[in-house]
Amino acid sequence: MKIIRLCLVLALPCLLQAQSSSIKGQLNDASGSPIVFANVALFNAADSLLQKVETTDESGNFTLRNLKAGSYYLNATYVGLKDFQKSGIALAEGQALELGSLTMGSSALELATATVTTSRALVEVKPDRTVFNVEGTINSTGSDALSLLRKAPSVTVDNNDNVSLLGRAGVLLYVDGKRLPLTGQDLSNYLQNLPADQIERFDIITSPGAKYEAEGNAGIIDIRLKRDKNLGANGSLSGNASQGKRLRRNLSGTANFRNKYMNVFGSGGLGAGEGINSMQFNSTQNGLSLGETNENRPDWQYYNLRLGTDFFLGKKHTVGFLVNANNSDNNNATVNRITIKQLASSTTAFDSILVAKTDNQGSGKQNTFNVNYRFDNAKGRTLNIDLDYGAYRNRSERRQNNQYFDNDENDVLSGFITSFDTPTDIDIYTGKLDYEQDLLGGKLGLGTKFSRVASDNNFLVYDEETGAPIRNDRRSNRFDYDEDVYAGYMSYNRPLSKKLNFSGGLRAEKTDATGNLQAFIDSLMEPTVKLNYLSWFPSAGLTWQVAEQHSLNLNYGRRINRPDYNVLNPFYNQLSQLSFEKGNPRLRPEIVNNMELGYTWKYMYNFTVGYSLTEDQITRLIGPDDSDPRASFINWDNLATQKVWSFSVSAPVQITKKWNAYFNGNFSHTNNQADYGNGKVVDVQAFSYSIYQQHTFDLPKGIKLELSGWYSGPGVWGGVFVYDPSYSIDFGIQKKFLQDKLNVRLSANDIFYQSWWSGVSKFNGMVSEGSGKWDSRRIGASISYRFGNDNVKSRQRQTGMEEEGKRVGSGNN
Numbered sequence: 001m002k003i004i005r006l007c008l009v010l011a012l013p014c015l016l017q018a019q020s021s022s023i024k025g026q027l028n029d030a031s032g033s034p035i036v037f038a039n040v041a042l043f044n045a046a047d048s049l050l051q052k053v054e055t056t057d058e059s060g061n062f063t064l065r066n067l068k069a070g071s072y073y074l075n076a077t078y079v080g081l082k083d084f085q086k087s088g089i090a091l092a093e094g095q096a097l098e099l100g101s102l103t104m105g106s107s108a109l110e111l112a113t114a115t116v117t118t119s120r121a122l123v124e125v126k127p128d129r130t131v132f133n134v135e136g137t138i139n140s141t142g143s144d145a146l147s148l149l150r151k152a153p154s155v156t157v158d159n160n161d162n163v164s165l166l167g168r169a170g171v172l173l174y175v176d177g178k179r180l181p182l183t184g185q186d187l188s189n190y191l192q193n194l195p196a197d198q199i200e201r202f203d204i205i206t207s208p209g210a211k212y213e214a215e216g217n218a219g220i221i222d223i224r225l226k227r228d229k230n231l232g233a234n235g236s237l238s239g240n241a242s243q244g245k246r247l248r249r250n251l252s253g254t255a256n257f258r259n260k261y262m263n264v265f266g267s268g269g270l271g272a273g274e275g276i277n278s279m280q281f282n283s284t285q286n287g288l289s290l291g292e293t294n295e296n297r298p299d300w301q302y303y304n305l306r307l308g309t310d311f312f313l314g315k316k317h318t319v320g321f322l323v324n325a326n327n328s329d330n331n332n333a334t335v336n337r338i339t340i341k342q343l344a345s346s347t348t349a350f351d352s353i354l355v356a357k358t359d360n361q362g363s364g365k366q367n368t369f370n371v372n373y374r375f376d377n378a379k380g381r382t383l384n385i386d387l388d389y390g391a392y393r394n395r396s397e398r399r400q401n402n403q404y405f406d407n408d409e410n411d412v413l414s415g416f417i418t419s420f421d422t423p424t425d426i427d428i429y430t431g432k433l434d435y436e437q438d439l440l441g442g443k444l445g446l447g448t449k450f451s452r453v454a455s456d457n458n459f460l461v462y463d464e465e466t467g468a469p470i471r472n473d474r475r476s477n478r479f480d481y482d483e484d485v486y487a488g489y490m491s492y493n494r495p496l497s498k499k500l501n502f503s504g505g506l507r508a509e510k511t512d513a514t515g516n517l518q519a520f521i522d523s524l525m526e527p528t529v530k531l532n533y534l535s536w537f538p539s540a541g542l543t544w545q546v547a548e549q550h551s552l553n554l555n556y557g558r559r560i561n562r563p564d565y566n567v568l569n570p571f572y573n574q575l576s577q578l579s580f581e582k583g584n585p586r587l588r589p590e591i592v593n594n595m596e597l598g599y600t601w602k603y604m605y606n607f608t609v610g611y612s613l614t615e616d617q618i619t620r621l622i623g624p625d626d627s628d629p630r631a632s633f634i635n636w637d638n639l640a641t642q643k644v645w646s647f648s649v650s651a652p653v654q655i656t657k658k659w660n661a662y663f664n665g666n667f668s669h670t671n672n673q674a675d676y677g678n679g680k681v682v683d684v685q686a687f688s689y690s691i692y693q694q695h696t697f698d699l700p701k702g703i704k705l706e707l708s709g710w711y712s713g714p715g716v717w718g719g720v721f722v723y724d725p726s727y728s729i730d731f732g733i734q735k736k737f738l739q740d741k742l743n744v745r746l747s748a749n750d751i752f753y754q755s756w757w758s759g760v761s762k763f764n765g766m767v768s769e770g771s772g773k774w775d776s777r778r779i780g781a782s783i784s785y786r787f788g789n790d791n792v793k794s795r796q797r798q799t800g801m802e803e804e805g806k807r808v809g810s811g812n813n
Contacts, residue, residue: 021067021068021069021091021092021093021094021095021096021097022063022064022065022066022067022095022096022097022441023042023063023064023067023072023074023089023091023097023099024061024062024063024064024096024097024098024099024379024380025040025061025062025098025099025100025101025102026056026059026060026061026062026100026101026102026378027040027056027060027062027076027078027084027102027103027104028060028101028102028103028104029081029103029104030103030104030105031260032260032315033260034056034059034060034061034315035056035060035078035081035104036056036057036060038055038056038060038062038076038077038078038081038104039053039055039076039077039078040053040054040055040056040062040064040074040075040076041053041074041075041076041077042064042067042072042073042074043072043073043074043075044070044071044072045070045071045072045073045087045089046070046071051064051067051072052064052065052066052067059315059376059378060378061376061378063380065495066495066498066499066501066545067091068091068093068498069091069092069093069095070090070091071088071089071090071091072089072091073085073086073087073088073089074086074087074089074099076102076104078104081104081105082104082105084102084103084104084105086099086102094441096438096441098379101378129203129204129205130153130154130203130204130206130650131201131202131203131204132148132151132152132153132201132202132204133200133201134148134196134199134200134201134202135199135200135201135226144191144192144193144194144195144196145191145192145194145195145196145199145223146161146188146191146192147196147749148196148199148202149163149191149202149221150710150728150755151692151708151710152202152204152221153204153648153650153664153666153692154166154204154206154648154664154666155171155204155221156666156688156690156712156715161187161188161191162620162717162718163221164218165204165206165218165219165221166206166218166219166610166612166644166646166648166666166668168217168218168219168592168594168612168614168644168646169217169218169617169619169718170216170217170218170559170561170590170592170618171216171217171218171219171220171221172213172215172216172219172220172221173187173220173221173222173223174220174221174222174223175222175223175225175324176222176223176224176225177222178368178370178388178390179213179215181390181392181426181428181453182366182392189300189328189330189362189364190326190328190364190366192273192300193271193300193302193304193326193328194223194304195240195250195252195269195271197238197240197250197252197269197782197784198225198226198252198267198269198304199223199224199225199226200224200225200226201224202221202222202223202224203220203221203222203224204219204220204221205219205220205221205222206218206219206594206596206608206610207219207539207541207555207556207557207594207596208220208539208557208559209491209503209505209539209541209557210445210489210490210491210505210506210507210537210538210539211434211445211447211489211491211505213449213451213485213487213507213509214487214507214509214535214537214558214559214560215559215560215561215562216559216561217559217560217561217590217592217612217614218592219559219594225267225306226254226267232257232258232259232788233255233256233257233788234255234256234257234258234786234787234788235253235254235255235256235786235787235788236253236254236784236785236786236787237251237252237253237784237785238251238252238253238782238783238784238785239251239252239782239783239784240745240780240781240782240783241780241781242747242749242778242779242780242781243778243779243780244775244776244777244778244779245276245775246273246274246275246276246297246299246775247273247274248271248272248273248274248275248778249271249272249273250269250270250271250272250273251269251270251271252267252268252269252270252271253267253268253269254266254267255267256788260312261311261312262309262310262311262312263309263310263312264308264309265306265307265308265309266305266306266307266308267304267305267306268303268304268305268306269303269304270301270302270303270304271301271302271303272299272300272301272302273299273300274297274298274299274300275296275297275298275299275774275775276295276296276297276774276775277295277296277297277298277772277773277774277775278293278294278295278296278772278773278774279292279293279294279296279770279771279772280292280293280294280770280771280772281294281768281769281770282768282769282770283632283766283767283768283769284343284766284767284768285624285629285632285765285766285767286624286629286630286765287342287343287344287629288340288341288342288343288629288630289340289341289342289343290338290339290340290578290630290632291338291339292336292337292338292339292579293336293337294334294335294336294337295334295335296332296333296334297332297333297334298330298331298332298333299330299331299332300328300329300330300331301328301329302326302327302328302329303326303327304324304325304326304327305323305324305325305326306322306323306324306325307322307323308320308321308322308323309321315378316375316376316377316378317373317374317375318372318373318374318376319371319372319373319374320370320371320372320373320374321370321371321372322368322369322370322372323367323368323369323370324366324367324368325365325366325367326364326365326366326367327363327364327365327366328363328364328365329361329362329363330360330361330362330363330364331359331360331361331362332358332359332360332361332362333357333358333359333360334356334357334358334359334360335355335356335357335358336354336355336356336357336358336575336576336579337353337354337355337356338353338354338356338576338578338579339353340352340353340354340578340630349407350407351407352404352405352406352407352413353404353405353406353407353409354402354403354404354405354576354577354578355402355403355405355409356400356401356402356403356575356576356577357400357401358398358399358400358401358576359398359399360396360397360398361396361397361398362394362395362396362397363394363395364392364393364394364395365391365392365393365394366390366391366392366393367390367391368388368389368390368391369388369389369390370386370387370388371386371387371388372384372385372386372387373385379438380436380437380438380443381436381437381438382434382435382436383433383434383435383436384432384433384434384435385432385433385434386430386431386432386433387430387431387432388428388429388430388431388432389427389428389429389430390426390427390428390430391425391426391427392424392425392426392427392428393423393424393425393426394423394424394425394426395423396420396421396422396423397419397420397421397422398419398420398422399417399418399419399420400417400418400419400420400574400576401415401417402415402416402417402418402576402577403415416463416464416465416577417463417464417465418461418462418463418464418472418574419461419462419464419469420459420460420461420462420573420574421458421460421462422457422458422459422460422573423457423458424455424456424457424458425455425456425457426453426454426455426456427452427453427454427455428451428452428453428454429450429451429452430449430450430451430452431449431450431451432447432448432449432450433447433448433449434446434447435447439492440494441494441495442492442493442494442495443492443493443494444490444491444492445489445490445491445492445505446489446490446491447488447489448487448488448489449485449486449487449488450484450485450486450487451484451485451487452482452483452484452485453481453482453483453484454480454482455480455481455482455564456478456480457478457479457480457481457569458478459476459477459478459479459569459573460476461475461476461574471520473519473520473521474521474524476519476520477517477518477519477520477524477569478517478518479515479516479517479518479568479569480514480515480516480518481513481514481515481516481529481564481568482513482514483511483512483513483531483562484511484512484513485509485510485511485512486509486510486512487507487508487509487510488507488508489505489506489507489508490505490506491503491504491505491506491539492504492505499544499545499546500542500543500544500545501542501543501544502540502541502542503540503541503542503543504538504539504540504541505538505539505540506536506537506538506539507536507537507538507539508534508535508536508537509534509535509537509560510533510534510535511531511532511533511534511535511562511589512531512532513529513530513531513532513562514528514529514530514531515528515529515530515568515585516528516529517529517569517570517585526570526585529568529585531562531589533589535560535591536558537557537558537559537560538556538557538558539555539556539557539558540555540556541553541554541555541556542554549601549602549603550599550600550601551599551600552597552598552599552600553596553597553598553600554595554596554597554598555594555595555596555597555598556593556594556595556596557593557594558591558592558593558594559591559592559594560589560590560591560592561589561590561592561618562589563584563587563588563589563618563636566583567583567584567587567618567636568583568584568585568587569582569583569585570582570583570584570585577631578628578630578631578632579631579632579633580625580631580632580633580634581633581634581635582633582634582635583636584635584636584637587618587636587637587638588616588638589616590614590615590616590617590618590638591614591615591616592612592613592614592615593612593613594610594611594612595610595611595612596608596609596610596611597609597610604651604652605649605650605651606648606649606650606651607647607648607649608646608647608648608649609645609646609647610644610645610646610647610648611643611644611645611646612642612643612644612646613641613642613643614639614641614642614643614644615640615641616638616639616640617638617639617641617642617672617719618636618637618638618639619636619637619638619639619642619672619718619719620634620635620636620717620718620719621634621635621636621637621682621718621719621720621763622634622718622720622721622761622763622766622768623635623680623763623764623765623766624764624765624766632766632768637674637676637719638674639672639673639674639682639719640673640674640675641671641672641673641674642670642671642672642673643670643671644668644669644670644671645668645669646666646667646668646669647666647667647668648664648665648666648667649663649664649665650662650663650664650665651663651664658697658698658699659695659696659697659698660695660696661693661694661695661696662693662694663691663692663693664691664692664693665689665690665691665692666689666690666691667687667688667689668687668688668689668715669685669686669687669688670684670685670686670688670715670716671684671685672684672685672716672719672720674719679764679765680763680764682719682720682763684716684719684720684722686714686715686716686722687713687714687715688712688713688714688715688716689712689713689715690710690711690712690713691710691711692708692709692710693708693709693710694706694707694708695707695708701735702735702736703733703734703735704733704734704735705732705733705734706730706731706732706733706734707729707730707731707732708729708730708731708732709727709728709729709730710727710728711725711726711727712725712726712727713725714759717759719763720761720762720763721759721760721761722759722760722761723757723758723759724757724758724759726754726755726756726757726758727752727754727755728749728750728752728754728755728776729750729751729752729754730747730748730749730750730751731747731748731751732745732746732747732748733745733746733747734746738785741785741786741787742783742784742785743782743783743784743785743786744781744782744783745780745781745782745783746779746780746781746782747779747780747781747782748778748779748780749776749777749778749779749780750776750777750778751777752777753773753776753777755776756771756772756773756774756776757771757772758770758771758772759771
């Protein structure tokens with residue numbers, strides 16, 4: 001009841017405002033099927049001036065809001081159908097006019113002779129999200145999801161494949177509106193095994209509203225996979241390959257059958273690849289100088305399947321089922337070499353050299369199942385119910401041979417072999433209900449969600465001193481982590497005046513989590529980690545149409561980032577004999593407050609200023625080991641605070657009729673502060689920026705050329721690693737054949753091989769300068785073929801964030 005009372009208080013100011021007028025309706029074809037994405041335009045009857053333009057949604061519905069009283073006429077257009085016009089529309093002040101079902105007749109023009117050329121913008125900025133359309137960009141050829149994220153506006157990917165948004169860490173990744181629970185290397189492997197050819201777009205949501213779960217400090221990136229929306233049988237086949245130092249290749253296909261009663265769709269892909277990554281570090285600690293080189297040669301194979309069906313039970317009800325299966329095998333051969341000498345030594349000779357050779361064999365299986373029911377009465381009332389189950393099974397077996405050599409690296413001084421068996425099982429159960437209702441000239445939203453995450457993590461270490469592996473019980477453990485989250489929310493949005501819109505909401509989440517460490521030696525047992533707390537997450541936004549081509553929006557939101565099993569397990573993971581990483585069972589959840597002010601000019605030039613204050617920021621720290629003066633470790637801890645100021649700008653520019661360009665710039669200042677005592681202080685400030693641009697040229701004979709590139713200035717990763725600038729230039733060319741059904745692309749990525757990283761870390765007496773490169777300079781080729789009916793579209797199921805993205809608001813709808 002407290003949630004409802006507080007939400008009513010938030011909504012009360014807008015309920016008291018005078019109501020503006022609106023017009024609603026639904027477009028159907030002659031058979032009664034809804035018409036998707038038709039253009040609906042409203043004109044003033046007196047002077048024929050355009051007043052509003054909207055597109056119909058997947059149910060054929062449209063709503064024209066914030067209208068003045070007066071006389072109007074309405075035009076609707078759609079390829080293959082006759083233009084529809086309705087005149088004599090009289091609208092009173094505050095009236096919500098219902099036009100009901102409107103029917104568009106068939107066109108006399110044969111669709112086979114109609115050629116329609118459309119091109120989606122690379123980046124679309126909407127009231128609640130930024131959409132990065134990768135489906136049409138040529139330079140995605142032979143790429144994967146992780147590589148594409150490096151090009152996305154406001155997104156950065158660091159040297160450990162961690163994703164940040166507007167300079168803020170803690171991004172939550174979704175696939176088709178469903179949260180992806182993987183982290184660390186498991187997440188990196190998944191993204192690298194997801195081909196770009198299967199991705200339609202990224203929805204980048206920096207200020208999620210109350211409807212979204214509060215997890216994810218920096219916001220949400222939703223990876224939307226391709227899905228055909230046409231009637232009849234449709235599909236596509238594609239294959240691509242890219243060559244750098246090593247080869248990558250994949251095949252994929254989609255199939256779809258749709259009529260007015262049902263929709264059956266599926267997709268699948270398989271691929272394989274090899275890579276090569278290298279890192280170098282020069283460090284000083286405890287009077288020692290250490291020089292480290294690391295070369296990693298991964299190879300992988302994968303397949304993925306996706307099968308779903310929607311049943312249209314009349315015009316108001318849809319029931320759907322969706323199954324996803326992903327399977328991957330990953331192998332990794334790593335050679336780590338560390339030279340060791342006294343810092344004060346005047347000779348160039350090393351005291352010793354450690355060479356660690358590691359062979360890793362891993363696999364990942366992800367299977368998810370969804371049942372969805374949706375009700376839409378086409379009059380402003382919707383109900384959406386989702387039930388989900390996900391099973392994630394990751395396996396990893398490593399064998400590491402550590403050998404110490406003399407200065408000449410001829411004689412072995414000592415050596416030992418260690419092996420690791422680290423399986424992880426994750427089961428996720430989710431139930432979600434969302435209800436929306438038009439109310440007092442606005443939209444009321446209510447919903448609830450329950451999620452349970454159960455993870456079972458084994459960390460088994462074996463010593464092979466005598467040849468046979470013997471479990472090391474001092475370093476082995478089992479860590480089970482279960483997390484239940486109960487959530488409820490209420491949101492409301494409506495116009496306050498003809499130019500001012502308000503949206504607000506409140507979400508409550510109760511977290512009940514238990515982490516149970518089971519060591520094999522009683523003295524190493526850790527107390528059970530128990531988390532039980534109730535958190536409140538308000539959000540609010542204002543959108544002001546200052547003038548016809550000028551609008552402002554202001555957003556506020558509070559979010560949380562909970563530590564997961566990867567960073568809570570306190571036992572050591574050995575990268576080499578002198579390099580470790582360990583979790584921290586005492587980590588606290590981090591809380592962030594985000595503010596954003598946006599300005600849009602001419603509906604296409606966008607500017608955003610943001611500020612975020614994070615308390616107990618969970619961060620990655622690199623420091624010396626307490627027990628071995630030669631060793632270093634990577635640890636997780638809470639910073640006291642992190643403050644980030646950010647500014648972003650995006651602008652599409654048509655330079656000539658056949659030359660279009662897009663520019664995006666992101667700038668941020670980060671201030672990390674923490675004091676752990678005993679001189680362990682974090683006091684890091686860094687200004688960072690990144691610039692992305694893409695130029696597209698329409699050449700004769702239907703050839704399209706694309707030149708793109710990004711430049712990333714200095715910045716900070718984690719808590720203390722300050723990195724240097726880097727850049728990349730990409731090139732692509734495309735030609736279509738057979739009435740645009742056959743598409744051939746060629747591409748070259750990172751032509752000058754400058755996308756590698758370098759920087760310095762200073763913490764707790766350890767200074768480490770490092771750099772890293774990966775197999776980023778590549779040439780690629782892709783060929784794809786579409787078959788089936790491309791002309792008549794129908795409705796499709798809309799779930800989760802896809803539905804949310806169509807409503808106009810300020811990100812808190």
